[in-house]
Amino acid sequence: MKKIGFFFMLIMSLLSCEDVIDVALETSEPRLVIDAGLNWFKGTSGQEQHIRLSLTAPFYDADVPPATGATVYVTDTFNNRFDFIEENGTGIYINDAFIPRIDGLYFLTVIYDDETYTASGQLESVSPIEFVEQNDNGGFAGDETELEAYYTDPLGIENYYLFEFINTANNTRSLEVYDDEFTDGNQIFAFYADENLKANDIVEIRNFGISNQFYEFMNILLQQTDEEQGDPFEVQPATVRGNCINETNPENYPLGYFRLSEASVFIYEVE
Numbered sequence: 001m002k003k004i005g006f007f008f009m010l011i012m013s014l015l016s017c018e019d020v021i022d023v024a025l026e027t028s029e030p031r032l033v034i035d036a037g038l039n040w041f042k043g044t045s046g047q048e049q050h051i052r053l054s055l056t057a058p059f060y061d062a063d064v065p066p067a068t069g070a071t072v073y074v075t076d077t078f079n080n081r082f083d084f085i086e087e088n089g090t091g092i093y094i095n096d097a098f099i100p101r102i103d104g105l106y107f108l109t110v111i112y113d114d115e116t117y118t119a120s121g122q123l124e125s126v127s128p129i130e131f132v133e134q135n136d137n138g139g140f141a142g143d144e145t146e147l148e149a150y151y152t153d154p155l156g157i158e159n160y161y162l163f164e165f166i167n168t169a170n171n172t173r174s175l176e177v178y179d180d181e182f183t184d185g186n187q188i189f190a191f192y193a194d195e196n197l198k199a200n201d202i203v204e205i206r207n208f209g210i211s212n213q214f215y216e217f218m219n220i221l222l223q224q225t226d227e228e229q230g231d232p233f234e235v236q237p238a239t240v241r242g243n244c245i246n247e248t249n250p251e252n253y254p255l256g257y258f259r260l261s262e263a264s265v266f267i268y269e270v271e
Contacts (some may be wrong), residue, residue, distance in 0.1 A: 030055040032067055032112055034244045034256035036119070038074075038098065039208065039263045042128060046100035051084050051093045053112065056255065066091025070112040074098070077105050100260075108244070108258045115248040119258035126161065126209030127151040129266035130187075138193050145197035148189040149205045149266060155185030160215035162261070163190040166204040167197065177210070177218045201270040208261035217242055217257060 033054045040046035053067035072084040072093040084093035102125045110117040130150050138146030153159055161178045174192055190207070197203070210218070221240050242257035 028056075029252075030057065030065070031252065032110070032117065032254040032256075034108075034110060034117065034119070034242070034254050034258065036108055036244075036256065036258040037208075038100075038106070038123075038260045040100040040123065040261070041263045041265060042126075047098050048096050049082075049084075049094070049098045051108075051110075053091045053093065053110065067112055070110055072108075072110050075107045075109070076101070100262075102262060104260075106260055110244075110254075115246055115252065117244050117246050117254050119242075119244040121243065121258050121260045122211065123260035124160075124209035124211055124262065126207055126262045126264055127153060127159070128264040129205055129207050132205065132266060132268045133189075134271055139195065144193045144195045145270065147192045147197075147203060147205070147268065149192070149207070149268075150187055150189045151207060151264075152187045153180045153183055153185060157184075158212065159184075160210045160212055161190070162208040162210045162214075162218060163192075164206040164208070165190075165192040166206070167194060168202045168204060169198075170196070175218070175222060177215050177222065179215060197270050199270055203268045203270065205266045205268060207264045207266075209263070210259065210261055213243060214257060214259050 033056060035052040035054070038049045051072055053070055053072070055065045055067050057063070057065055066089070068086060068089050068091055070086070070093070074082045074084070074095070076099070080099060082095045082098050084095045086093050100123055102123055104123045106121055106123065108119045128151060130152065133148045133150070135146040135148075138144040147165070149163065159180045163176045163178065165174045166172075174194075176190060178190060190205075192203070192205075217240065224240065239255070241253060242255065244254045244256060244258055246252050246254060
């Protein structure tokens with residue numbers, strides 16, 4: 001019995017030993033992150049817009065530091081200038097007099113830490129979401145609720161779409177991008193499945209018209225991130241660069257994207 005007790009105590013002592021390993025990760029100078037998605041939702045004036053500036057942070061940091069004190073403005077081909085004013089040191093810059101025009105060209109300028117960043121883009125139109133169909137026996141195991149958001153793609157025009165499904169019950173988001181290479185001119189649908197959806201949950205479905213360039217950008221980004229988290233600008237295995245450039249110091253390039261979209265919204269209550 002003494003031998004059995006000795007070996008039992010020895011095993012327990014080995015199992016209870018834990019070594020704390022500090023992983024030394026490489027760090028680099030913070031880069032500017034430009035989250036500049038200007039959206040003109042159907043049925044609104046599109047005047048209220050915001051741009052968010054932040055900085056990259058070390059892997060283990062929980063907070064995303066805002067980029068404060070920047071000068072931010074957007075111009076168009078009609079010599080309009082829209083100044084975006086920071087809100088209380090948050091890194092969120094707001095303009096309430098923006099003028100959206102379908103197919104209009106716009107130019108972003110950000111001056112931060114004595115460096116000038118620029119980007120340009122066209123405001124892309126979008127097809128409205130017409131209706132939603134629900135399937136309660138979706139997924140491989142038949143235990144997921146599936147939603148199909150239908151829209152009609154315009155004939156003879158290359159179109160690209162960003163769909164966002166927001167489960168308002170738990171504020172989770174899912175992102176998907178689509179093109180019309182094989183569906184030009186047809187009524188088609190965007191797809192969303194969630195095993196946690198239940199009756200009376202509200203899902204907000206948004207469809208954004210996007211450019212071919214942004215479609216390719218998001219397609220790569222979504223393959224590298226967990227889109228269920230709803231934040232495509234989290235840490236990625238490899239750096240995916242957007243359309244913003246640093247005019248002052250090209251090597252200190254920013255992350256993020258300047259995008260302009262017409263958007264359609266459909267509010268669906270789960271049955």
